[in-house]
Amino acid sequence: MSDLLIEHLNFDYQGNKVIDNLSLMIEKNEIVCLLGASGCGKTTTLKAIAGLIKPSEGFIKISNKTVNDKNVFIAPEVRNIGMMFQDYALFPHLTVAQNIGYGLLSRDKTFKRDRISEMLHLVKLEDLGERYPHQLSGGQQQRVAIARALAYKPSLLLLDEPFSNIDHQVRFQLIEDIRRIIKDQQVSAIFVTHSKDEAFAFSDKLAIMHQGEIIQQDTAKMLFHQPKAKMVAEFLGQGIYLDAQYQGGQCFKTSLGDVISTQAVDENKQKGSLYVRPQYLSLQAKSTESSGIDDVTILSKRFMGTRYIYRLKVSAQEIEVVATDDGLFNTGDRVDLNILPHPVNFFIN
Numbered sequence: 001m002s003d004l005l006i007e008h009l010n011f012d013y014q015g016n017k018v019i020d021n022l023s024l025m026i027e028k029n030e031i032v033c034l035l036g037a038s039g040c041g042k043t044t045t046l047k048a049i050a051g052l053i054k055p056s057e058g059f060i061k062i063s064n065k066t067v068n069d070k071n072v073f074i075a076p077e078v079r080n081i082g083m084m085f086q087d088y089a090l091f092p093h094l095t096v097a098q099n100i101g102y103g104l105l106s107r108d109k110t111f112k113r114d115r116i117s118e119m120l121h122l123v124k125l126e127d128l129g130e131r132y133p134h135q136l137s138g139g140q141q142q143r144v145a146i147a148r149a150l151a152y153k154p155s156l157l158l159l160d161e162p163f164s165n166i167d168h169q170v171r172f173q174l175i176e177d178i179r180r181i182i183k184d185q186q187v188s189a190i191f192v193t194h195s196k197d198e199a200f201a202f203s204d205k206l207a208i209m210h211q212g213e214i215i216q217q218d219t220a221k222m223l224f225h226q227p228k229a230k231m232v233a234e235f236l237g238q239g240i241y242l243d244a245q246y247q248g249g250q251c252f253k254t255s256l257g258d259v260i261s262t263q264a265v266d267e268n269k270q271k272g273s274l275y276v277r278p279q280y281l282s283l284q285a286k287s288t289e290s291s292g293i294d295d296v297t298i299l300s301k302r303f304m305g306t307r308y309i310y311r312l313k314v315s316a317q318e319i320e321v322v323a324t325d326d327g328l329f330n331t332g333d334r335v336d337l338n339i340l341p342h343p344v345n346f347f348i349n
C-alpha cells in the first residue's frame with residue numbers, strides 16, 4: 001500500500017513550467033529521496049504535496065486521502081504532514097519541550113506531557129527539555145525539529161535539505177540517528193537533497209528528478225546497475241562512454257577491447273554506447289600488442305595517502321581512476337586500460 005501517490009502533477013510559475021507531468025509513489029514506511037540538480041523542481045514538489053501551492057493539474061493522495069484532484073484541494077493544516085527544513089525553524093522564544101509540544105496544543109495536558117517526554121527520549125535529549133534553541137548545537141536543533149515534526153504522528157514527513165547546515169563531521173551520524181527515529185515511528189518520508197552521499201545514507205529509494213519530471217525511481221543499487229537514461233547514469237557518478245557493438249552472449253566489442261557484462265543483457269540492442277565507471281577500469285603498462293585502439297594518456301597523478309588518483313584522457317574524455325600502488329605511471333605516459341567484467345550500462349545512441 002502506498003502512503004503517497006502522485007499522478008500527472010503539473011505546476012508553473014507565471015507560465016514557466018516547473019513540474020512537468022510528475023508521478024511518484026512512496027510505499028508505507030518508506031523513505032524516498034528526491035535527487036536532482038539545482039532548480040529541477042524538488043522544493044516545488046514538496047510544496048505541492050504540503051498544499052503550500054496549488055498545482056494546475058494532478059492527483060495527490062496521502063494515506064488513502066485525496067488531497068489534490070480536479071475538484072479537490074485540501075488545506076495544508078489538515079493534510080497531517082510533518083515538515084523539517086534546513087534552517088531548523090524552531091521557535092526561539094520557546095523551550096525545547098515547548099517546541100516539541102507546539103503541534104499538540106489541542107490535546108489534553110497528560111497526553112501532551114507524555115508525548116513530549118516520549119519524543120525527548122526518542123531523540124536522546126531527555127536532559128535538555130528546558131533549554132532554548134540558541135543554547136543547542138545545530139545537530140541538537142535538528143533533533144528537536146524532527147521530534148516536533150513527529151510528535152503529532154503525521155502520515156507523511158517532508159524533509160527539505162535538513163542536513164545541509166550541519167557540520168560534515170557529525171552529519172552522517174545525525175543522518176543515521178534521524179533515519180532510525182523515522183523508522184522507529186513507522187512514518188513514510190520524502191527527503192530533498194543535492195547530495196548523493198546523503199541520499200544513499202538516508203533513503204530506501206531515490207527518485208531522480210530532471211526538469212520537473214521523475215526520470216527513474218528505484219534503490220541506489222538498481223539505479224547504478226540499470227539506469228534507464230544516460231542522465232541517470234551520469235548523475236550517479238562519473239564514467240566514460242565507449243562506442244560498443246553487442247557480440248552475443250554477455251559480450252560487447254569496444255575500442256578498448258571486449259567488455260563482459262555480469263548481468264543479463266537485452267539481445268535486441270545491438271549498437272550503442274557503454275557508460276563505464278572508474279571502478280571497472282584497470283591501468284596497465286602500454287603493451288605493443290594491446291588490443292585497444294583508443295589513446296589513453298595520464299594527465300595528472302595525486303598521492304592520497306592510501307591510494308593514487310590518476311586523471312586520464314581517453315580520446316576526448318577525461319576520468320579519474322584510483323590505483324592502490326604507485327605503479328610505474330607518470331604524467332604524460334600512454335597506458336592501456338582494461339575493462340573488468342561488470343554489470344554494464346548500455347545505451348542505444
Ligand SMILES: Nc1ncnc2c1ncn2[C@@H]1O[C@H](COP(=O)(O)OP(=O)(O)OP(=O)(O)O)[C@@H](O)[C@H]1O
Pocket residue numbers: 013018036037038039040041042043044045194
Ligand atoms: N516563487 C517563485 N517564483 C518564480 N519562480 C520560482 C519560484 N520559486 C522557484 N522558482 C523557480 O522554479 C524552479 C524550481 O525551483 P525549486 O526551488 O523547486 O528547485 P529545487 O530543485 O528545489 O532547487 P534547489 O536544489 O536549488 O533548492 C527554479 O527554476 C526556480 O527558479
